[in-house]
Amino acid sequence: MIVRESSANTGYAETVRSHIAERVYEQKYYGVSLSAVAEVAAMTYQVPIALLTLVGKTHQYFKAAVGTGPEPTPVELTFCRHTVQSDEVLVVPDAQADPRFRENPFVTGDPHIRFYAGAPLKVGGVRVGSLCILDVQPRTLTAREAENLAYSAYTASSILEYQQPASRGPFQLLNFEQWRTARLRSARQAALP
Structure with a gap:
């Protein structure tokens, strides 16, 4: 299923989301648990890249990363900023064919992303990032695989939620x-x- 970006997010909701995401990113004690979720996702879907991201106001941050470095990415270049607009799994079977992404430097250049699937991560009921899988080849995701990705994102959200004092x-x-x-x-x- 491909979910279109919703215009329902208000400026206030966007501010709340980015504030929570940045606060969660600053906390450094998730380590092994979240890394394991990303590693299992990469192995399960047989993709070279799996990430747990937090979408801040200006940057996307990585809480766990398989197949790429942990450096923050400018938010305007990210796929995950689209994922946090909905509770549904966002699937981009071929980024080169999708007008939202075909000019993206991560599609036209390194790491040459072709496939993206992301399920939102929530803290306190607010979508703050995603568990996403990426491939350098176009591909599809079955309904069952999308459901499993959403469940894995729920698991990661539970880890984040449990360790949040505000939650x-x-x-x-x-x-x-x-x-x-x-x-x-x-x-x-x-x-x-």
């Missing part, structure tokens, strides 16, 4: 004991006639 709900502002006391007080008040 821990009431624990963000209160320690556990304060939170538990407040919940008990609230439950008692609700039980009173």
Whole structure:
């Protein structure tokens, strides 16, 4: 399935997304877990490049990368900026044939991307990046493969989400004991006639 870019994102939503993505990028303790997700994706889909990206305001950052370096990329050159516009998997069977990408320097030059598939990563319900697979040959992705890629992105999102202090709900502002006391007080008040 090929998903068209949505114009539904407002400037505010874009600002929130890029802020969260950049905050997550600055945290350095995901290491092995996210690298394993990228490595499994590269092996599963037999592609030379697999990435976990975070799309910031001006750059795309890599939390895990197989087959390419970890240097940030200008966001206007990225495929993943299109992926974060929808909850669906974005599939580009042949980037040279797609008007959005055929003039992209990553298509016309090194690494000569022809195929892209990306599933959005979410933190706090906000699309912040993608788990994507890239190939130097055009190809397709079956519905089952797209579903598996989305599930792998969900797994990576869970890792990111778990390690985000801001995503821990009431624990963000209160320690556990304060939170538990407040919940008990609230439950008692609700039980009173």
